[in-house]
Amino acid sequence: MTADRQTFVTHLECSMTGERYEADELHGLSRVGRPLLVRYDLDAVKAALPKATLEARQTDLWRWRELLPVRHTGNIVSLGEIETPLVPIPKSSGSANVLVKDEGRLPTGSFKARGLVMAVAMAKELGVTKIAMPTNGNAGAALAAYATRCGIETIVLAPQETPEVNIREIAAQGARVYRVNGQIDDCGAIVGRGAAEGRWFDFSTLKEPYRIEGKKTMGLELAAQFGWKLPDAIFYPTGGGTGLIGMWKAFDELEKLGWIGSERPRMYAIQASGCAPIVRAFEAGEEHAERWEDAATVAAGIRVPKAVGDFLILRAVRESGGKALGVGDPAILKAVDDCAKKDGLLLCPEGGATLAAYREALRTGEVDEEERVVLFNCATGLKYPMPEANAAVDRFAEIDLGAL
Amino acid sequence: MTADRQTFVTHLECSMTGERYEADELHGLSRVGRPLLVRYDLDAVKAALPKATLEARQTDLWRWRELLPVRHTGNIVSLGEIETPLVPIPKSSGSANVLVKDEGRLPTGSFKARGLVMAVAMAKELGVTKIAMPTNGNAGAALAAYATRCGIETIVLAPQETPEVNIREIAAQGARVYRVNGQIDDCGAIVGRGAAEGRWFDFSTLKEPYRIEGKKTMGLELAAQFGWKLPDAIFYPTGGGTGLIGMWKAFDELEKLGWIGSERPRMYAIQASGCAPIVRAFEAGEEHAERWEDAATVAAGIRVPKAVGDFLILRAVRESGGKALGVGDPAILKAVDDCAKKDGLLLCPEGGATLAAYREALRTGEVDEEERVVLFNCATGLKYPMPEANAAVDRFAEIDLGAL
Structure with missing residues (x-):
């Protein structure tokens, strides 16, 4: 990362119309008001980046640099974007095959x-x-x-x-x-x-073209962590949906590089029942989602009444054979509590939403416990209010040890 | 990590007297009330673990398993103990060669x-x-x-x-x-x-023998991250001092494996002026540190009036050519604020103490800006009270954009 390097961005294109836009210029949304997607010369990436080269690199976000848009290494800004770990939560999920991708480990504590x-x-x-x-x-x-x-x-x-x-x-x-x-x-x-x-x-979600390229690294990482065989299903807490859209794009790029096959995980877009525009549109068979009025949920990160990339989220969910699922606040809070108390992992409410949705999906048979499932915990649970503890103040001289 | 494996622990020994204790039995402090250290057959480790094998492994804490005490892989418990990143903070430190080891990325947000x-x-x-x-x-x-x-x-x-x-x-x-x-x-x-x-x-600090073995991985990681050439100085926020003692032990073990030479970083034990028993003992030339009465500092993690491993901390600091340094709460808070506002990295107060101490050491010539220095940020800054923001509530319809 110390010198300028060959880059592979060819252009940007409108996610709705396919209209082409020049790289290396400042862009917002496309002329029709939709997100722009960055396109790469993937044949050239394939020639320049053997998989073994990638695998020998330090496992941070910048190991994927040939699939990222920054041209001059001097412009890279970093606070240590490590590869986030996959943590099993067998007790609270009810399955040994559920892994939480703990995005709370990233700089500023979130994905x-x-x-x-x-x-x-x-x-x-x-x-x-x-x-x-x-x-x-x-x-x-x-x-x-x-x-x-x-x-x-x-x-x-x-x-x-x-x-x-x-x-x-x-x-x-x-x-x-x-x-x-x-x-x-x-x-x-x-x-x-x-x-x-x-x-x-x-810099609103999807209104500039590059946040999606950063979020795409979630999909790239998952592929590498799973040994280039993707999991069966991904439960993703969905507000603006950049990450879901980004992962979907990542999988396509990896297939074009020949690093994965054509199989895809079922993508589950998880929303809170109190703000579920994507769920409503999914169930109604709509291509776009109407604004959700009077949005309210404890999971503030997915309290997004209207997403500019709605059609991209819905398209990925449908193409993958997944679903958009809503969960209520009580189920979210219960999932957060269970995961901390049983598996020692403190989720954020949005992460709790994915666990609540998984448990419901297990109950209805939408997933089975043999399937390899990834739940995204998008932020550290430490940023969120926790239930009051039962901590008593005791004068140490007076503590009854037998009562502890 | 899926099968039982050869282990290398030979015994434990008293850090004060060298008296030998059996492995595979439950131990607290030694008979003279001092910490026990775990000893390994390092010749056998050397034969079993070529450096290239280590380097090919996933970079988490368990990559070091031959140098750790757990015998049966089924007893390993994990929440994803990733290798923590090194983050430069050029603006707030005044040196391009200062790296913060950001331990807040570990499970539960601290080292x-x-x-x-x-x-x-x-x-x-x-x-x-x-x-x-x-x-x-x-x-x-x-x-x-x-x-x-x-x-x-x-x-x-x-x-x-x-x-x-x-x-x-x-x-x-x-x-x-x-x-x-x-x-x-x-x-x-x-x-x-x-x-x-x-x-x-x-489970008090150093009263059971294995916390030090876990903390030792900070030293092992640093050696690997620095390409087996240790930094010139380490600034470590020192309460119980387990990490400092652990790193010192790690460097010895790595030298016996032949992976590093005999050079050592200068170890700086950083304490708050309001609770500085190690600093006082260091300056007085004492081998042990008296209890610090009326301890008070914003950096609660180093508010430790009396450390059972005091002599081990002082010994490492002196052997390394380092010092024990105290910093006041105002300097700590200023360092936290500067690092966040200038370098975008939110430290915990204890991490702020190391930055404050570094800045003072730079001023006095104790370190120079060409030296490669590691500051330990031992926890995520998110767990600590942050200054009140100046955030105004504005009715969006009435906002004067020109005033933003």
């Missing part, structure tokens, strides 16, 4: 680091000096950390109900952060207005 | 996972069914997670002023936790009393 490290590096490469973004918390923290690290000015807008710990983390890492009296798409509207006026660059 | 994963695995191997431990927070969380995972009952005692987030995390992960009206050594006294009465096994 948002994957998308933002890439988007910020590309913003640096393309000369952006001021960024604004709406966030439910974790994306803002990741943006703040990486943008601060390379000297880009950042403004973050969060819904009023965003937990204080997230607001403080964003501010501590050098961004200016504001609470907004509305949902995340209301925050997004402000960001869009300012971007239209030329005040800043809009 | 305590290293020690406790090993101690719990050994407790399982040796048939322990009930454990008690004093904690300032992070050790209790790690113990709870691993013990829960393998069905061992756990009682954790924490000083009254332990932050609520730590107490809740410990409880969430299945331990019974009590606040005690005293310091950590007061908690330790209760644990010791119960252990003497046969109520539980005492």
Whole structure:
């Protein structure tokens, strides 16, 4: 990573129309208002990168550099994007074949680091000096950390109900952060207005093309960790859906490199019952999802009433033979509690949603316990309120040891 | 890790007298009340483990298994103990050669996972069914997670002023936790009393022999990450000092394997000015450290008035040509703030202490900026109170974009 290197990006294209856009220019959404996808010369990657070369590298996000968009290594920004571990949770899941991909180990404690490290590096490469973004918390923290690290000015807008710990983390890492009296798409509207006026660059989910390339590394990593034979099913907590879309893209690219076959995991998009636009659209057979009104769930990271990449999420779920599934807040909280108390792993509520959905899917026969399943725990459980402990204060001299 | 394997532990020995103790039996402190050290047949390790074999393995804590005490792979307990990354912090440190080893990426968000994963695995191997431990927070969380995972009952005692987030995390992960009206050594006294009465096994720092073996992996990892040429200096936040003692032991074992030479980093034991027994003993030329009365610092993890391994810490620091250094709370908080605001990396207060000490050492000429220095950030900054953010709540319809 110390020298400039051959790159393989050929162009960008509209995810809806296929219209072509030049690489190496600043882009937002396509002309029809849809996400742009980065395309690579995969034949050239195949020639340049033998699988053994990849496997000999340090197992961090940047080992995949030939499949990533950054052209100049000097623009790489990093806080140590390690490969996240797969942790079995046999007791709380009821299956020895369920693995949690623990994304809370990434910088700033969430999988948002994957998308933002890439988007910020590309913003640096393309000369952006001021960024604004709406966030439910974790994306803002990741943006703040990486943008601060390379000297880009950042403004973050969060819904009023965003937990204080997230607001403080964003501010501590050098961004200016504001609470907004509305949902995340209301925050997004402000960001869009300012971007239209030329005040800043809009970093909303999927509105710049590179977060998806960073999130794609979840799929690349899974393939490598599973020895190039993908799991049977993936349960993914779905708000904006960048990661699900990114993994789906990663699998296609890996197949074109000849590193995996044509088999795909069933992709399960997991939402909270209190904000389930993708589930509703999936069940109705729609290609797009209507905005979900009065969104409410403990799992703030998937409290996204309207996703600009809705059709890409629904397409991946359907092509894979998966489903979009909703789970209620009580089941989410119960799953978080069970996983910590039985398997010693503290999930975030969104991760809890995937476990709750898996348990329900096991009950209904949608999955069976022999299947190899990956649940995404998208952030460290430490950022979220935990139930009050039963901790008593005792004067040590007076403690009755027999009662402990 | 799926089958039983050849092991290399020969015996344990008293760190003070060298008296020999049998392996495969439950031990606490030695007969003279000092920590026991695990000894290996390193010639046999050398024959069994070519360096290339080690380097080809997945880079987690268990790659070092020939240098670890667990005999039966079925006793290994794991939540994904990844190799922690080294993150440069050029702006806040003032040197391009300073790397933060970010231990907050480990399970339960702190380096305590290293020690406790090993101690719990050994407790399982040796048939322990009930454990008690004093904690300032992070050790209790790690113990709870691993013990829960393998069905061992756990009682954790924490000083009254332990932050609520730590107490809740410990409880969430299945331990019974009590606040005690005293310091950590007061908690330790209760644990010791119960252990003497046969109520539980005492897991206090260095009172069982295996936490040090887990912490030792910090030194093993550093050696591998630095290409088997150790850094010039290590700044280590020092409470009980297990990690510093462990790294020092690791370097000796690596030299006996022929993987590193006789050079050692200068070891700097960093304490808070409000609780600096090791610093006081170092400066006075003492071999042991008196208890520090009225200990007080924002860096709770190093608020340890009396360390049972004091002489081992002081010995390593002196042999290495390092020092024990104290830093005040204002410098600690300033370092945490600077690192987040300038380098995008949120340290814990104890990690902040190492940065504060480094900056002072740079100023006094104790280190120079060309030297390769590692600072240990022992836990994720997310577990600690962050300064209040300046976040305003704005009705989105009324926001003045020009003012953002």
